Amino acid sequence: MKLTIPEKEVMGHGHLACQGCGAALSMRYALKSLGKNTVLSVPACCWSVIDGPFPHSAVNIPLFHTAFETAASTASGIKAGFEMQGKDVNVVAWAGDGGTYDIGIQALSGAAERNDDIIYVCYDNEAYMNTGVQRSSSTPWGAWTTTTPIKHPKDRPKKDIIGIMAAHRIPYLATASPAYPEDMIQKFIKAKDIKGTRFLLIISPCPPGWKSDPSNTIKLARLAVQTRIFPLIEVKNGQEWKLTKKVHKPKPVVEYLRLQGRFRHLTEDDIALIQKNVDENWEILSRKLL
Amino acid sequence: MRKVMIGNHALSYGAKLSRARVIAAYPITPQTDVVELLSEMCANGELDAKFIKVESEHSAMAASVGASATGVRTFTATSSQGLALMHEVLHWAVGARTPVVMGNINRALGPPWSIWTEQNDSLSQRDTGWMQVYAQNNQEVLDSVIQAYKVAEEVQLPAMVVLAAFVLSHTSEAVEIPEQEKVDEFLPAYQPRYKIDPEEPHAFGGLTDPNGYFELRYQIQKAMEGAISRWEEVGEEFGDVFGRKYGLVETYKVSDAKKLIISSATLASTARTAIDDLRKRGEKVGLLRIRVFRPFPSEKVKSVLRSIDRAMVIDRNISFGASGIFYQEVKAACYNEENMPPIFGIITGLGGRDVRKEDIIQMYEDVMKRDKPKSDIIWKGVRV
Numbered sequence A: 001m002k003l004t005i006p007e008k009e010v011m012g013h014g015h016l017a018c019q020g021c022g023a024a025l026s027m028r029y030a031l032k033s034l035g036k037n038t039v040l041s042v043p044a045c046c047w048s049v050i051d052g053p054f055p056h057s058a059v060n061i062p063l064f065h066t067a068f069e070t071a072a073s074t075a076s077g078i079k080a081g082f083e084m085q086g087k088d089v090n091v092v093a094w095a096g097d098g099g100t101y102d103i104g105i106q107a108l109s110g111a112a113e114r115n116d117d118i119i120y121v122c123y124d125n126e127a128y129m130n131t132g133v134q135r136s137s138s139t140p141w142g143a144w145t146t147t148t149p150i151k152h153p154k155d156r157p158k159k160d161i162i163g164i165m166a167a168h169r170i171p172y173l174a175t176a177s178p179a180y181p182e183d184m185i186q187k188f189i190k191a192k193d194i195k196g197t198r199f200l201l202i203i204s205p206c207p208p209g210w211k212s213d214p215s216n217t218i219k220l221a222r223l224a225v226q227t228r229i230f231p232l233i234e235v236k237n238g239q240e241w242k243l244t245k246k247v248h249k250p251k252p253v254v255e256y257l258r259l260q261g262r263f264r265h266l267t268e269d270d271i272a273l274i275q276k277n278v279d280e281n282w283e284i285l286s287r288k289l290l
Numbered sequence B: 001m002r003k004v005m006i007g008n009h010a011l012s013y014g015a016k017l018s019r020a021r022v023i024a025a026y027p028i029t030p031q032t033d034v035v036e037l038l039s040e041m042c043a044n045g046e047l048d049a050k051f052i053k054v055e056s057e058h059s060a061m062a063a064s065v066g067a068s069a070t071g072v073r074t075f076t077a078t079s080s081q082g083l084a085l086m087h088e089v090l091h092w093a094v095g096a097r098t099p100v101v102m103g104n105i106n107r108a109l110g111p112p113w114s115i116w117t118e119q120n121d122s123l124s125q126r127d128t129g130w131m132q133v134y135a136q137n138n139q140e141v142l143d144s145v146i147q148a149y150k151v152a153e154e155v156q157l158p159a160m161v162v163l164a165a166f167v168l169s170h171t172s173e174a175v176e177i178p179e180q181e182k183v184d185e186f187l188p189a190y191q192p193r194y195k196i197d198p199e200e201p202h203a204f205g206g207l208t209d210p211n212g213y214f215e216l217r218y219q220i221q222k223a224m225e226g227a228i229s230r231w232e233e234v235g236e237e238f239g240d241v242f243g244r245k246y247g248l249v250e251t252y253k254v255s256d257a258k259k260l261i262i263s264s265a266t267l268a269s270t271a272r273t274a275i276d277d278l279r280k281r282g283e284k285v286g287l288l289r290i291r292v293f294r295p296f297p298s299e300k301v302k303s304v305l306r307s308i309d310r311a312m313v314i315d316r317n318i319s320f321g322a323s324g325i326f327y328q329e330v331k332a333a334c335y336n337e338e339n340m341p342p343i344f345g346i347i348t349g350l351g352g353r354d355v356r357k358e359d360i361i362q363m364y365e366d367v368m369k370r371d372k373p374k375s376d377i378i379w380k381g382v383r384v
Helices: A022-034 A071-084 A097-102 A105-114 A161-167 A181-192 A214-226 A253-257 A268-288 B007-017 B032-043 B057-069 B080-095 B138-155 B180-186 B213-242 B265-280 B298-305 B325-334 B357-368
Strands: A038-042 A063-065 A090-096 A119-124 A172-176 A198-203 A233-236 A240-243 B002-006 B022-025 B050-053 B074-079 B101-106 B131-134 B159-164 B172-176 B249-252 B259-263 B285-290 B292-294 B310-315 B343-348 B378-380
Touching: A022 A090, A022 A119, A022 A181, A022 A198, A022 A214, A038 A071, A071 A090, A071 A105, A071 A119, A071 B022, A071 B050, A071 B057, A090 A097, A097 A105, A097 A119, A105 A119, A105 A161, A105 B057, A119 A181, A161 A172, A161 A198, A161 A233, A172 A181, A181 A198, A198 A214, A214 A253, A253 A268, B002 B007, B007 B032, B007 B101, B007 B138, B007 B159, B007 B172, B022 B032, B022 B057, B032 B050, B032 B074, B050 B057, B057 B074, B057 B080, B074 B080, B080 B101, B080 B213, B101 B138, B131 B138, B131 B213, B138 B159, B138 B172, B138 B180, B138 B213, B159 B265, B180 B213, B213 B292, B249 B265, B249 B298, B259 B265, B259 B298, B259 B325, B259 B357, B265 B285, B265 B357, B285 B298, B285 B325, B298 B325, B310 B325, B310 B357, B325 B343, B343 B357, B357 B378
Parallel strands: A038 A063, A038 A090, A090 A119, A119 A198, A172 A198, B022 B050, B022 B074, B074 B101, B101 B159, B131 B159, B259 B285, B259 B310, B310 B343, B343 B378
Antiparallel strands: A172 A233, A233 A240, B002 B172, B131 B292, B249 B285
């Protein structure tokens, strides 16, 4: 029998993630795909806690903690250091949405423009979860966070990071969801063998921040795809857009929204507007697809 | 080989001779020649290094820390606003114990915009844990880069080689370029004690509670204290090999001196010529140039001051709300000692205003006739 998910585990026991954390699961799949010859550059984010306090570490590969806005630039430096020693190592910047969409976007853009030979992974839980659920530019329209209270929820859409990264014409970028591990693993394996800047965006349900039941994490990660809120795609050289998971009968967004307390305050009109935006975004995306 | 070069190129040659393996830098006036020449050297194969042309100084330092953590010799250079932008990552370089060496061109900070020399940029980084050496000529710039790597890699702390904007950065002087073979012998390949290595995986810099953090900070201070003697010894050893000796401080005509001018960098070289003139008039005056500012050479400073009747510190910098920064440091070093002379603090030359030999003679004449300081600042050359 051919296994679609590599059997060998790299990540060990004892990580400190919350129950139902999408980011812990994503790391596990990422390391299964990339193997032990991998180094992580981790800025301030949930994963700087999840890995464990000194002297513990859950990943069994080198993990270099770095400042909030430096995941990409530190990774570029690490890669350069290995290159000068003739070592071929997968260097992975592993950051949350705050460290990617907001404070780290300059360093990320710089690395992507230089096409530095790194894999940049953003596990996107759509707010500053590690500091207690403050809005980021990845927070979707209408969502509650501690800085977008119910009386004034987020009034701007989620930043189009995929569009931004595609505009850099990097060799490979993809979206992934822990509800589709085979798809995610295929993408990591593909990314591993490509030279240059590779970018993976993983939708990462966060029970404490999304106010969702930990047992619904996989369901939410699946519904994000099935509602076309988070289509699974890959883009080569910023130009060849491909859907990797076709959704024949998209589910209404309300099914996704109703499982999350952060959207509980939304009216029917609000939800209708979100549905309209998702449909429009899908139209825009479908025009790009091969 | 002797070559006429500007101070900026002396930094580039220093990095080249030290065989830096990764360079990450961002351009800023007046540092640009440093990175332009290094780009050239990397491009034509003279220097076997990877040059990451980053999009900011913040990323320059982050990439330098990352590269250094893999166990390769790493170089960068900046100035003023660039150094200020690096500030967060300067702390990271120290905490991560990465022996990055950086050239910094002392340039005044804005606003208003200024490109001229002043020391507030580097002195604002005083408490980061970076070692700092202030050069007085282009030869010393080149030589100090090589020495900085030797000390930095031993004590596992980063080091900054500092030079004055334009006064050195863009002034041509004859510089002896040491032979590569001799440099290789003096400064062998970097052998890191710890490095990022998939064969031996570790987490670096993970959350450390109050049970552990304190000791790590203690170790940084101990490394700094250990670096004091190493700068002295490495400067001696450099002299044995290359014929140019260096120390934590430099003294000039202090053996019989009763009065002392204390300064740093190029102001100290100007003060030296002033001392020659004053000596001709029979003044028993000497010079103490503080070369290594961090770690601060307190013992050296005290030992010179013990036989002095009156001392003045000339600062091209200011800690607003207090005084000149070298003045503070000298005064603090002497406070608990018996028989220390009165120490006067002079602030001059901010924003690159010229400080000539005549100005220093005039300061000397004014200050040395005073009994003791009435305040911590004597302003010289300011129009008010």
